[in-house]
Amino acid sequence: MLRIEDCYLTGSFIKTHGVKGELVAKKNSDLLERNKLESILVDIDGGLVPFFINGINKRNHSSVKIILEDMDTEAKAKRFIGCDIYIPIKDAPDFIEDEDEIDPNILIGFTYIDEEKGELGKIEDIQDYAGNIVLVITIKGEEVLIPFADENFIDLDEENKNITMDTPDGLIDLYLQ
Template identity: 85%
Template sequence: MLRIEDCYLAGSFTKTHGVKGELVAKKNGDLLERNKLESILVDIDGGLVPFFIPKKGITSRNHSSVKILLEDMDTEAKAKRFIGCDIYIPTKSVPDYIEEAEDLDPNVLIGFTYVDEEKGELGEIEDIQDYAGNIILVISIKNEEVLIPFADENFIDLDEENKTITMDTPDGLLDLYL
């Protein structure tokens, strides 16, 4: 059985679309569209449940969401049960495209542990914010929300297997928060 730790958080269902069972999902990056997925995993009550996607079952809606039709999902009533559920993709199903920071979709980093080159492990990346093309990693350190810019020049290493990212945090940034 797959564990959440072995998957990427690809998005979450936010609402239904129409009356034929289609769902709208807020996406974390372009994993859902780019990979031409045949199936996804849905977190239902803490367990990952696989669902198959018919051909052309994922369509872009706008820059932050997609429409998804799951097999055997044919009514709005069935679809409503999925609102609020997270969508995962097994790590092994995602092509190995994380080679350099410039190629990396930062949204796949949600759930990764942030490691500072000097200070060591700081915490888990909880969210990614995009401020006009400036990507910010949101990390909780000692119950304090810390915003760290994700820039190529600060990127050191990414360990997909252990779900860690090592970066050289800009000097003095952590002192502002802690």
């Protein structure tokens, strides 16, 4: 049985589409439409349940329409609203081989490690402010925004889902004062 730690969070179901069981998913990356996936894993009450895919259609830059096998009514689909969607690491492309190609959205769920301060927390979200990518982490109850810049990048451990970066001096302290 696959564990969440062995998977990438690729999005979550946000609403139904039509009356034939189609679902709309807010995506965290382009993994859902970039790959020819046969199935996805849906987090239902803390357990990953596999579902075969009959189709994935891009709606806009942040969402896709997903048609799951045997999902043929709106009532069945409504039960999935709010559920997270995962794909196994083994089914994801080798996106980490070239750091210039990293989709930062795939880092959601990775542990952020500062070169000096050590482990700071899990990356909860990725924000894009006019092309400036920011990692969102909660430290001591405070939301902290850390720029995802090439000059700060040190290491990415895909297997253990860790990213090590050199956080700009004083940034963490600024949030925690």
